[in-house]
Ligand SMILES: Cc1cc2nc3c(=O)[nH]c(=O)nc-3n(C[C@H](O)[C@H](O)[C@H](O)COP(=O)(O)OP(=O)(O)OC[C@H]3O[C@@H](n4cnc5c(N)ncnc54)[C@H](O)[C@@H]3O)c2cc1C
């Protein structure tokens with residue numbers, strides 16, 4: 001039995017027919033074609049699926065599409081404006097904050113919420129704030145460096 | 157996930173009748189335990205009744221010497237509450253150390269205590285602070301609410317509406333975390349109010365959260381880490397799993413308890 005959901009995704013009003021059991025990540029990827037949001041573990045551990053719901057980071061593999069009814073959802077696709085990368089994306093590029101890139105959309109979305117209002121966030125706070133995001137490639141060093149640079153750039 | 161119907165009622169009364177009239181209804185709060193369970197097909201409810209639309213479950217208020225926290229307050233709300241940071245900083249700190257930021261942005265107090273995972277953090281706070289749990293039907297002391305592993309006194313269609321925490325004189329919670337999930341391998345909450353001291357342990361007990369009367373007695377006489385020297389908790393009723401043996405957990409209870417007393421200042 002399907003139900004209708006409506007929400008705003010990356011600034012656009014969207015409506016879709018889903019089953020109640022459809023996960024938010026399935027709605028984004030399979031219904032809206034927004035495949036930038038990844039599924040790494042499907043057990044709520046890795047953070048590759050992180051999106052923002054009303055500005056807060058959430059694992060979209062652990063939320064139902066129907067729970068996001070009426071909310072504003074933002075995904076990695078919504079960050080760049082007119083072909084210009086968001087300062088956090090630019091910081092990841094500049095600081096070699098990715099290797100295979102699989103974890104990157106979730107890392108960037110988590111990072112943007114983490115540094116909001118904290119342009120001088122410390123390395124320790126960044127490492128603690130990334131508890132919900134796992135990277136298999138980088139060893140985190142350049143991710144932390146990227147987020148520190150992104151935090152500073154977002155202030156301006 | 158198996159199929160289910162989804163409902164989002166606007167009041168506690170409607171949520172109770174929605175669960176009671178369903179074949180096999182279940183409440184949905186933050187979904188951070190329930191959705192992973194459904195994804196593994198470990199449960200097959202006919203209806204999920206989402207509590208997210210019920211405004212009366214979403215508040216934190218100070219009432220004299222107690223703080224009343226609504227069941228749908230998320231871990232992030234509790235961690236960020238100015239009232240709790242002022243009245244019961246140990247509880248705000250506990251909430252801010254649950255899982256990770258994304259889990260804290262969804263998971264709720266009511267969901268955590270209703271689930272009563274033996275490694276969850278909140279049950280230790282409820283027991284040590286002498287909290288009372290209010291449901292749509294009654295008010296229960298924490299001792300009577302937590303009844304065993306993943307077991308509570310909640311009946312069919314009974315909703316936790318709020319938890320009332322008396323503000324202690326001093327309190328601290330220290331946990332030895334599982335590095336992957338941040339769940340407690342052993343967590344100890346110590347609270348002192350006047351001459352009354354309570355020590356509650358989570359993560360370790362074969363029957364879930366429990367108090368340690370010998371430690372409470374020693375600390376009531378002399379509130380210092382030194383007073384706990386030589387008090388051993390028997391490993392007989394403790395859990396052994398891939399993360400830690402019962403003997404190791406017994407050892408950690410002593411270490412975490414001493415650290416918690418020191419953190420009380
Ligand atoms: C990666 C990860 C790490 C985690 N780490 C920790 C940790 O370090 N410490 C910790 O304590 N927890 C941890 N958790 C668990 C987390 O805190 C959950 O949010 C919590 O256990 C359940 O709360 P919920 O609101 O998500 O409930 P849900 O998953 O929605 O519901 C859980 C159960 O409670 C019932 N229920 C929910 N609300 C009510 C209510 N008001 N009245 C009656 N029944 C209700 C539901 O029917 C269901 O059976 C972690 C979870 C994840 C995914």
Ligand code: FES
Pocket residue numbers: 038039040041042043044045046047048049050059060061062
């Ligand atoms: S895919 Fe959601 S946390 Fe890994």
Ligand code: FES
Pocket residue numbers: 097098099100101102103104134135136137138
């Ligand atoms: S860059 Fe490959 S998983 Fe992080």
